[in-house]
Amino acid sequence: DVQLVQSGAELKKPGESLRISCKASGYSFITYWLVWVRQMPGKGLEWMGIVYPGDSETRYSPSFQGQVTISADTSTTTAFLQWSSLKSSDSATYYCARRGQWKVGDFYYYGMDVWGQGTTVTVSS
Amino acid sequence: IQLTQSPSSLSASVGDRVTITCRASQDISSYLAWYQQKPGKAPKLVIYAASTLRDGVPSRFSGSGSGADYTLTISSLQPEDFATYYCQQFNRFPRTFGQGTRLEIK
Numbered sequence: 695d696v697q698l699v700q701s702g703a704e705l706k707k708p709g710e711s712l713r714i715s716c717k718a719s720g721y722s723f724i725t726y727w728l729v730w731v732r733q734m735p736g737k738g739l740e741w742m743g744i745v746y747p748g749d750s751e752t753r754y755s756p757s758f759q760g761q762v763t764i765s766a767d768t769s770t771t772t773a774f775l776q777w778s779s780l781k782s783s784d785s786a787t788y789y790c791a792r793r794g795q796w797k798v799g800d801f802y803y804y805g806m807d808v809w810g811q812g813t814t815v816t817v818s819s
Numbered sequence: 820i821q822l823t824q825s826p827s828s829l830s831a832s833v834g835d836r837v838t839i840t841c842r843a844s845q846d847i848s849s850y851l852a853w854y855q856q857k858p859g860k861a862p863k864l865v866i867y868a869a870s871t872l873r874d875g876v877p878s879r880f881s882g883s884g885s886g887a888d889y890t891l892t893i894s895s896l897q898p899e900d901f902a903t904y905y906c907q908q909f910n911r912f913p914r915t916f917g918q919g920t921r922l923e924i925k
Contacts, residue, residue: 729914738918739916739919740916744914753912755912791861796867803909805907805909807873810861811861
């Protein structure tokens with residue numbers, strides 16, 4: 695089965711660092727982009743950024759550039775999302791998702807076809 | 820690229836036909852996906868390429884549109900369809916989402 699399994703819930707204090715993980719299995723890890731999505735309590739989905747494990751290329755939303763770091767480790771087929779100094783506004787559920795790709799006619803189209811279960815991060819003093 | 824969904828919420832009954840609209844701030848050339856999310860769960864992909872149903876998704880779901888305007892239609896609502904629906908564009912970085920449409924039972 696194709697799966698993304700995320701690390702468990704975290705309770706941290708403002709200013710602390712954190713790295714959460716997303717373990718992929720059941721497919722070729724290096725050939726699919728992996729995305730991180732934020733969902734603040736009671737709010738919608740926000741696209742944070744994406745990593746291609748094959749060459750570690752990353753792209754960030756301007757809203758999150760410089761605030762987080764996205765990476766991937768091919769030896770453990772795991773993607774990571776990390777913060778160096780958390781703020782209370784980072785409290786949210788974070789999802790990783792695989793970017794699927796399909797050819798329709800002459801073009802390739804995309805969608806996030808496999809999702810992790812989410813990691814809830816709470817930042818509170 | 821901004822995506823604006825309408826309505827933001829919708830009350831409907833089992834068996835109803837409902838349509839959700841997603842309007843982009845520019846032409847996104849059908850690089851649009853739709854997701855369903857239930858409370859406390861991760862989103863699930865429903866449609867990609869604006870109108871292609873993902874394998875395993877019931878045929879009562881359909882998508883259409885072109886340019887900047889897209890719709891998701893559920894032809895006959897079932898109890899399991901009550902959820903929040905999001906559109907997402909893949910035409911430009913960052914890959915933005917619409918704000919969501921909450922579909923509730925009337």
